[in-house]
Amino acid sequence: MDPKSFFRRSSVLFLLGSGLAMAACGGGDSAPADTLPAGLDFTVTNVPSLRFDAADYTAPAGEISVGFANEDSVRHSLIIAQDGTKIPNFKLVTGKKGDAVVGTIKLDAGVYQLLCDVPGHQNMKATLTVS
Template sequence: MRRPLVLLPVAAVVVIALGSCGGDDDGGGAAPEDRGNGGVEVVARDIELGESEYDTTAGDVQLHYVNEGSIAHTLLIEDVDGFKLEVTGNGDEDQGSVELEAGTYTLYCDVPGHREAGMEATLQVS
């Protein structure tokens, strides 16, 4: 019974991400160069993130989360609601996109105790 419970929120995030992709609400037309940021790959380990700082460009930011640890981890962006990736075990992956303006953000894992243990990193969006 655990598996559907874990997969459902992941599916919801993907649907939300795809939905926000299609909903072009700025009306100005997205620049094709936006696709050039190539996404951000974040590695989870027990118990840290692969890097202390990540860089990307503003716009539709693709985040790819890969678990190289052995326990479940999540990836959230502080003060950005509605974005969460989850990986359940070694080799598990999750991905999603989120609209970000230029600025400095904090990525973290919200499994109790993990952020305090060091599972956070800076995301620089320029």
């Protein structure tokens, strides 16, 4: 074999090798997202970064179903408060991106605050108007 052709073949093998290495690195998060059932009274979605997807939500008074979904990459909670007092026995938590949970709560007509109580998430606030 002449030296020139040996060099060409080595180069081809080298390129093939690096191509395989790059393909092996191309992972990615492909965890299937949970989906919320249709017909919930209201739904809050966490979006990047550290935000609810709206500033104002509305819901009917009475026993209501609440959906809480996470499109952000960190854990979030949903707390409902009125005049600075948390509504007891209600807290929804989404752990990771793609999580979705449903809860129920009984609320009278009025204006409520939605909060996330994960440390450092005090900017996650929204208003819920129940009527």
